[in-house]
Amino acid sequence: MDKLRPAFPDLPPAGVALALRIWGHLHGLVSLEIYGHLRTQTISRDKLFREELAQLIRSLGIDS
DSSP, X not given: OTTHHHXXXXXXXXXXXXXXXXXXXXXXXXXXXXXXXXXXXXXXXXXXXXXXXXHHHHHTTOOX
């Protein structure tokens, strides 16, 4: 937060929360992939990533 405020002084707390939510979601998926935890969960990791990104975009109210 200390690095973010100088760059974006008018960013409301809701904006920070949204950025952290998106980052956390994507970071979690990538971490699961890197450490091999998705291999046992799905045979189509690319399809999973596409669907997760599409769902994230829909949750933001953006048409994909």
